[in-house]
Amino acid sequence: MDVFEAIRNRRSIRKYLDLPVEWDKVGSVLEAGRLAPSSGNLQAWKFVVVRDLKKRKALAEAAAQQFWMEQAPVHIVIVGVFNKHQRFFGDRGKDLYVIQDCAMAAMQMMIAATALGLGSCFVSAINEERAGSTILIRGGARPMGILTLGYAAETPKMPLRYRLENISYLEVDAGLAYVHGYTPGRIADFDSSVGNWRFAQRGISYVKQAAEDIDKATKEKRKGLLQKLVEKAKPKEKQKEEKHRK
Numbered sequence: 001m002d003v004f005e006a007i008r009n010r011r012s013i014r015k016y017l018d019l020p021v022e023w024d025k026v027g028s029v030l031e032a033g034r035l036a037p038s039s040g041n042l043q044a045w046k047f048v049v050v051r052d053l054k055k056r057k058a059l060a061e062a063a064a065q066q067f068w069m070e071q072a073p074v075h076i077v078i079v080g081v082f083n084k085h086q087r088f089f090g091d092r093g094k095d096l097y098v099i100q101d102c103a104m105a106a107m108q109m110m111i112a113a114t115a116l117g118l119g120s121c122f123v124s125a126i127n128e129e130r131a132g133s134t135i136l137i138r139g140g141a142r143p144m145g146i147l148t149l150g151y152a153a154e155t156p157k158m159p160l161r162y163r164l165e166n167i168s169y170l171e172v173d174a175g176l177a178y179v180h181g182y183t184p185g186r187i188a189d190f191d192s193s194v195g196n197w198r199f200a201q202r203g204i205s206y207v208k209q210a211a212e213d214i215d216k217a218t219k220e221k222r223k224g225l226l227q228k229l230v231e232k233a234k235p236k237e238k239q240k241e242e243k244h245r246k
């Protein structure tokens, strides 16, 4: 599968078939995580593979009782190792880079899983202490999230995404985000405006669909119409000139 196809096809899967995942596929997913970029190449992660049902149940319980997770035959707990970053990069390293490292690894694992025909979901709503005690985490390490893995029993549609023009800026600053109501410290406002905006987006997609339908239905009738309109828009002199030349 082409990499962009894997990026596009990846969905968070929350329903799994009762089928084991081949061990070599689990290995390939771990390998994709191992090869991820990391700050200072410190690779501040450990990947704990959990197949035992009792442990999977405990992890689902620790993840705000997201019981759907139990169905996934494999959980990979992504553990952040914090001691090195503090030493190399100070507080920013400890507070941010470790999390970013683990997120990079998780993302690569999900793309690899998709390419291998597997479903996955990154779950970070976890009680760290309870999840940590299930896999016996000790000293200077924290579970950052759990990646569920298995053969998908659902094919969800892609949840709405912002349009590229709403989130990317060419040589101007992202202060344009203020358009959507965001001011630092007023996240709630931002969230509600995103909610409204999503609602509006849904409306827009219906209108777009309707426009496409009309477009298809009137295609035949419109043949040559564009040419006529172009002709009409030309200045009179030019029209005469062209007629004369013919």
Ligand SMILES: Cc1cc2nc3c(=O)[nH]c(=O)nc-3n(C[C@H](O)[C@H](O)[C@H](O)COP(=O)(O)O)c2cc1C
Binding pocket: 010, 011, 012, 013, 014, 066, 121, 122, 123, 124, 125, 126, 158, 159
């Ligand atoms: C940092 C992070 C935390 C997430 N935590 C959870 C979670 O606890 N439970 C869950 O069901 N999905 C979780 N997700 C998955 C998101 O809900 C999902 O990515 C989002 O709805 C977009 O859907 P998609 O992944 O299919 O594109 C998490 C995703 C990320 C990136």
